[in-house]
Amino acid sequence: MIPAAFEYERVDSVEGALAALATHGDEAKLLAGGHSLLPLMKLRFATPSVLVDVGRLKELSYIREDGDEIAIGALTRHLDVETSSLLKEQAPILAHAAGQVGDPQVRHRGTLGGSLAHGDPASDLPAVILALGGSMVITGQGGTTRTVAATDFFTGFLETALAPDELLTEVRVPKVPGAGWSFQKLTKRAQDWAIVGAAVVRSNGSSGIALVNMGSTPLRASAAEAALASGASVADAAAVADQDASPSADINASEEYRRHLARVLVRRGLEEASK
């Protein structure tokens, strides 16, 4: 399968990326690791006329402490998130889940920011950032930045709060070193997308629960979160885990099976996170 023809432009700075986006507008797509975008282009589901390759912006590959949060450069690869000793200590669910993305070859190329900006509801890491209560730092024309909470970032199927001339530059997650956590993912083959997944983080009496592949966007299981906040048992909270979801049916699962899986995986996740 061959992508439709496009122009290729490699940039070596955030300024260069923003300038290219300003020039080409929504005809352009940013290329990071390419492991979400190139498959879509090979299937001709995406036909951008310009690819702006940001894959070598080393300035956006970092993981560092910043007050109560960990700041992660948008172009940090899954492998580097997976093996980060800082994340293993301060937000272990993120390091663990990064190690569950695809397979080693994918993790050598794919980036955290690329996965989030793609906004695929079947991706693992958007749900983890939602459950952690993270946020995205977006850089716009002129270098102005704005911060968008993960809960406001995913706006539709493969759509996010990013404007065509903006760049996702950083992902921020709170430090939760003592939190209970669990990442649950059901796949048919090891490397597959999750049929359904669940990310659970329990810290200081509050719970973040987010679902993979249970609707058109990555989403929080708000009803289950609220149930726990008002003192419900794990079993009772898990029983409403699919209440805010609108899953679709496909070759892997019916809608009802996905709802069942969400309830089961959230229960398992809450049990593991409560140990």
Place this chain on the structure above:
Amino acid sequence: MQVSINVNGEQRSHEVEPRLLLVHFLRDVLGLTGTNVGCDTSSCGACTVHLDGEAVKSCTVLAAQADGLAVKTIEGMADADGTLHPMQRSFQENHGLQCGFCTPGMVMAATSLLEENANPTEREVREGIEGNLCRCTGYHNIVQAILAAAAEGGRR
């Protein structure tokens, strides 16, 4: 556009279309057909090569993205005199193949795995090659071959 890629130690410069995939650059432009195309959807791993020393699926990388970097394919594994790489020898000795279609990708994934984890457990080997499918289902001997190569310090 012009790309210049170090392939198996040799600098190769060619005029290519931006949409040319790395695997097609290797197979069709350079004639290095040891790297196979299996699924063409970054699932099966038959097209695995090393990009700057790490395993990647060359059906999901543009030749343009490899510009200025180093690629190693199965053709670059043996010495010039034909002496096999320890991982190739281990696949041979442990009969780590049946039809052989997945083998180049398996060898490249396995050597990349040992670069990151020199002494993997059997489970770590199985997880480490999760991105490579063997349609003959010959995983048992593939895993044994990788474990044997690791035991012999097979990274080189």
